[in-house]
Amino acid sequence: MSIPQPPSDHPGNGLQGVALQTSRAERAAAAADAAERSPLAAMIVRFDQAADLLELEPGVRRILREPEMQLAVAVPVMRDSGEMDVFTGYRVQHNTARGPGKGGIRFDLHVSMDEVTALAAWMTWKCAVVDVPFGGAKGGILCDPSGMSKGELERLTRSYVRGLGDVIGPDKDVPAPDVNTNAQVMAWVLDAYSRQIGHTVTSVVTGKPIELGGSLGRGDATGRGVMLASRAALEYVGLPVAGATVAVQGFGNVGSAAARLLQAEGCRIVAIADRTGAIFDAAGFDSEDATKWVRKHGTLAEYPRGERLSDAEFLALEVDLLVPAALEGVLTRDNAATVRARVVCEGANGPTTPGADDILNANGILVVPDILANAGGVTVSYFEWVQNRAAYMWSEDIVNDRLREIMTRGFLSVRDQAEKHGVSLRTAAYMLAVGRVAAVHHLRGVYA
Numbered sequence: 001m002s003i004p005q006p007p008s009d010h011p012g013n014g015l016q017g018v019a020l021q022t023s024r025a026e027r028a029a030a031a032a033d034a035a036e037r038s039p040l041a042a043m044i045v046r047f048d049q050a051a052d053l054l055e056l057e058p059g060v061r062r063i064l065r066e067p068e069m070q071l072a073v074a075v076p077v078m079r080d081s082g083e084m085d086v087f088t089g090y091r092v093q094h095n096t097a098r099g100p101g102k103g104g105i106r107f108d109l110h111v112s113m114d115e116v117t118a119l120a121a122w123m124t125w126k127c128a129v130v131d132v133p134f135g136g137a138k139g140g141i142l143c144d145p146s147g148m149s150k151g152e153l154e155r156l157t158r159s160y161v162r163g164l165g166d167v168i169g170p171d172k173d174v175p176a177p178d179v180n181t182n183a184q185v186m187a188w189v190l191d192a193y194s195r196q197i198g199h200t201v202t203s204v205v206t207g208k209p210i211e212l213g214g215s216l217g218r219g220d221a222t223g224r225g226v227m228l229a230s231r232a233a234l235e236y237v238g239l240p241v242a243g244a245t246v247a248v249q250g251f252g253n254v255g256s257a258a259a260r261l262l263q264a265e266g267c268r269i270v271a272i273a274d275r276t277g278a279i280f281d282a283a284g285f286d287s288e289d290a291t292k293w294v295r296k297h298g299t300l301a302e303y304p305r306g307e308r309l310s311d312a313e314f315l316a317l318e319v320d321l322l323v324p325a326a327l328e329g330v331l332t333r334d335n336a337a338t339v340r341a342r343v344v345c346e347g348a349n350g351p352t353t354p355g356a357d358d359i360l361n362a363n364g365i366l367v368v369p370d371i372l373a374n375a376g377g378v379t380v381s382y383f384e385w386v387q388n389r390a391a392y393m394w395s396e397d398i399v400n401d402r403l404r405e406i407m408t409r410g411f412l413s414v415r416d417q418a419e420k421h422g423v424s425l426r427t428a429a430y431m432l433a434v435g436r437v438a439a440v441h442h443l444r445g446v447y448a
């Protein structure tokens, strides 16, 4: 793993990738290019910006640029055929100064140490920006789960947990579902860990089935947080929420819930998209109906309403609110100038590259950054962990009320920070988050 280095002359380690660049300007250009392609490089660009503005003490700065722990493990799995396969699994704890590491596990063909490290760092900043007492972690297995039977997936999960050993635990590092993992996978993680420990430990994972200690409200939590952040952002730019036109990219867990909940607030969902393409209906889609369709058919491919749009047409729609809730790196410096939304609210992790950010900011488009906008999921994960530890479950209304309180407070503190320093909401969110984690390092003195 090589952490991209800042365009500065400080003596950080691993300058391998840029050592041959001859000038500071060339190094800055190389870092900007890398940030368009790599989520880790993009994260570092944002971190460095916030650290500069905060005039972060160099020692703490170096600590926060590096993950605390990176683990790669072999994950042997007996296939149904009787053949043994060995996959590679990762777990990264970026920072645990504020509490146990928190972050999902993904099963995907794109999983790499770089990606997992970027996602772990985002979790550190996300938990800090909404002020829940967790650090940042992430994990994954490089595999194609679509080609695996349920039995193979269960053995894969158990083998991974065995490989992680005591790296995870309710006071250390608490996994959750992510891309291609779900409540069932978390139930297997819980069971495998509990067998290792010798007793049932429900608080070792969040996003579990309700019967095993999962929280009411977790399913829609990220989408609900996106709705709350979008609503606050629309009000901030002076647009009425009722009647606001919305385009939602990604119609999975986050996108479909955000669309349903925004519609319930009176918004008109004029465009939706998934990996099979985008559709448009000026009169507005019925998000509940589209969600039911996707649950039954898997995708929007054959959805019998709306007219088809290309991805480029979708991103260029003149709407009040654009919610990218699918993938990383969707808005880049190549297409950001085409965006005509008034507000972009990032449901996905890392949908906007730093180059795109500059263009959106220059065009007066308000971007609610991922580490704030999609923090509803980790917030309710925190509630789940609290409920498990107290062995007392909350009603869904209590979960939703407390989520609203935390998301609203998070948005207002980021907005105040942005206004105070004259910076974008993203820079403000990073400043708040990095400042909070740095403050804990100073108090604990662990870097001394």
Ligand code: NAD
Binding pocket: 178, 179, 180, 222, 249, 250, 251, 252, 253, 254, 255, 273, 274, 275, 276, 277, 325, 326, 327, 328, 347, 348, 349, 350, 374, 375, 377, 378
């Ligand atoms: P998901 O797998 O449930 O849904 C992903 C959606 O994106 C699907 O509709 C898929 O078809 C669509 N998609 C994939 N490729 C696309 C493309 N090229 N163009 C348009 N759409 C495409 O995933 P999810 O849980 O909804 O997560 C979506 C994003 O939100 C990810 O970036 C994830 O890391 C982030 N996120 C999720 C949560 C959570 O609680 N699930 C929390 C925070 C952040």
